[in-house]
Amino acid sequence: MTARVLNGKELATKIRGELKTKVEELNEKDIFPALAVVIVGNDAASRVYVNAKKRACSEIGILSYEYALDEDTTEQDLIELIHKLNNDHKISGILVQLPLPKHINEDKIINSIDIKKDVDGFHPVNVGKLMIGNPQFLPCTPAGVMELILESGIDISGKECVVVGRSNIVGKPMAILLLSKNGTVTICHSKTENIEEKIKSADILIAAVGKPEFIKGSSIKKGAVVIDVGVNRLEDKKLVGDVEFESASKVASAITPVPGGVGPMTIAMLMKNTVKAAVMQKEGNMS
């Protein structure tokens, strides 16, 4: 068996095209979606992500404003900037690129973002809304995974879904979204016993571990759908996921590549949330 490759890059391009048309229509109604992108310090990977997000904005017609702060910026200075952006009517969404330098408490920063501008969907209020089935902004990576699965015609209802990883930004919200589509969800983490057995039981396997090629084809159930969220750079600079693509694609029925799978979908969902935020703010229509 050779798995169908789920092309996130292609789907993300389609979504971005649709968003571009939507932004043009909004502009005619005097609505100008705008994203504030805040980056602190000189993390090379963060810089790559921020540039990709700004590029996506400019392609779609979303305005973007970058706030690049020094590594030694204080927590208080960052909170003050966020308060300023919260009150700035021309800003629809605020993205603070993570990770932040160690001396800054990420939770405090996320909590300081206005929930109406929280386009990453990380604020506890938005997490709570997701939890109770009334989401305002879906967190971008899990939302991108869901779009990729659903647009590929894959049915989640009643399926054994195994999420490996329980971070607040990927694993946990991923599990909630699969549950909301009636998947039967297991979350695995570093303390999970018999993890091989659990991974092998998955009809839909989501890998969000952050360990290069951690899951091999021999661990995967024949015909499973494999979504690889991991992005790991090897010493030779090659990018690989958390799944060993070559062996897994011989067993799975469908699999996402790295790069070109979940990554582009994450950015497309950020763009979607920013457009949604602009519309909601204009309409004063916050749930």
Ligand code: NAP
């Ligand atoms: P994270 O916060 O480091 O979480 C990793 C999770 O994996 C933790 O829950 C950890 O368990 C679990 N884990 C670690 N070692 C394990 C093991 N041996 N067995 C089972 N579980 C294990 O990472 P993250 O932010 O969720 O990101 C995960 C990966 O996705 C990274 O490669 C990241 O770069 C990538 N990512 C990609 C995108 C994208 O757009 N493509 C977006 C976000 C993240 P414990 O909780 O027990 O420690």
